[in-house]
Amino acid sequence: MMLLRLSTLALSRSRFALSPLAETLGSMMVLGKPCTDPWLASWHARHHGAFRAALEVDPFAEGLVRLLGSTKWLPSHVAIPPPGGMRTTLEDELAQVTRAPDEEVRAELEESVARSWKQHDLDWLTGRGWAARTADLLHYTWEAHVASDWPRRRALLERDVTYRAGLLAAYGWPRALQHMSRRSAWVGEDAIRFSDQAFPDRVVGDEGMLFVPVSVLSSGTWLCEAPPTSYALVYPARGSADGAARTRPARSLERLLGTGRAAILHELEHPATSSEIAAHLSLSLGTVGGHLTILRDADLVVGTRVGRRVVYRRTETGHLLASRGKD
Incomplete structure (x- = not known):
């Protein structure tokens, strides 16, 4: 079991944030495979064909999307805590993505392969500048498949934050975290259970945790890390990316x-x-x-x-x- 441990100061400074990057990453993983969630069916049907066509002409993009959609370890250069709180922009996040050196990218992707439930190789990892190429893929996904719907999605995400902030004010963090995901739960007075996997515990720094809702997830979470002690927990917002399903x-x-x-x-x-x-x-x-x-x-x-x-x-x-x- 993996725990996120928070001091009293870290707990008092924990807060919510929005991440266009996390929303884009989630959308990319959903579009990379057949749709399994009925409430996403309309949006998926509108965008899946064009997204698949873009992948078919780019082996790097094809390999990356396939790996990210079938692993329990997201590479650190795409899973980063949003730097601007509720006002985070995709440009700020992509600037961080591009900074990762090739050696770090390869090491993280090898970890993703090792923790995938499917067979993968990294034959598609050719050339150099992999972080920049990843940022280009994320930027394309945002522009082609997310940006036009972002105002509505943002309103949905802000609504989730409002709801949980109300629970936080009235009952504290344990209630605000309730039902964020099937696995995450408050443990004792100073820790959040993040995963049942045998990962080392993390110690959250004095700046506190960030909690980041994403509209395209129906289940599951992922952890964003910025060493040594900055963390964000991405979780499914209460709603759907597909407004037509309302x-x-x-x-x-x-x-x-x-x-x-x-x-x-x-x-x-x-x-x-x-x-x-x-x-x-x-x-x-x-x-x-x-x-x-x-x-x-x-x-x-x-x-x-x-x-x-x-x-x-x-x-x-x-x-x-x-x-x-x-x-």
């Missing part, structure tokens, strides 16, 4: 409340801010605010301040109404 409220609920208010009450199955609701439903902030006022006056939703944000959730009455109104 369901709509029941017609009976729409007839009772109106289409907009019914959509918001339906959306608040998971707590969210007004900005997150507006982004997810493609409504103006003013429209959402007006609907929330009416829903709040009707005792169907309630708002709670978490830091600078007001997070809305259903009341018990609102939850019962939304649940009974399902088709």
Whole structure:
């Protein structure tokens, strides 16, 4: 079992972050193989063919994607803690990717091969400048298959952070980490169980852990490391990369409340801010605010301040109404 050990100071400084690189890496691994998650089917169908065509003309890209999608060890030059917190940019992350020397890249890829559940070789690892070539592949994947959907994905990821930050404020880290993944859990007072694999424990530095949601994962996590003591845990956000998979409220609920208010009450199955609701439903902030006022006056939703944000959730009455109104 592998533990991430945190001092009291590290625990107090742990926080959430966003990573366009992690989102791109996850998307790359999903697009590299047949789709197994129904909620990703529409996005996967739109992008899989073009992505596979790009790999077929580049043996380096083909070999790398195949390896990354079937190993328990992601190379350190692609699994890096996001440097800018919630404002991290892909450009900043790719700049870090390109710095890895070829010797380090090869050593990490050999470790990935050793910890893969499939047979691999590194015959495709030819020439030089492998970190830069990896960055080019990630940049292509971002531009062609992720960037156009990033505003919606970012809203989904920020919503997950809002939800967990609310749990953190109310109950502490053990509750905020609950259900992040099947294997991760709080152990004792100062450690997070990351893996059942026999890896050495890690000691998190005084700057604390980063927790990074990704929208294209349905399960599993990965650890980002920046020696000696900087770590980030990437985990599946509560949602999907495929906006088309979102369901709509029941017609009976729409007839009772109106289409907009019914959509918001339906959306608040998971707590969210007004900005997150507006982004997810493609409504103006003013429209959402007006609907929330009416829903709040009707005792169907309630708002709670978490830091600078007001997070809305259903009341018990609102939850019962939304649940009974399902088709």
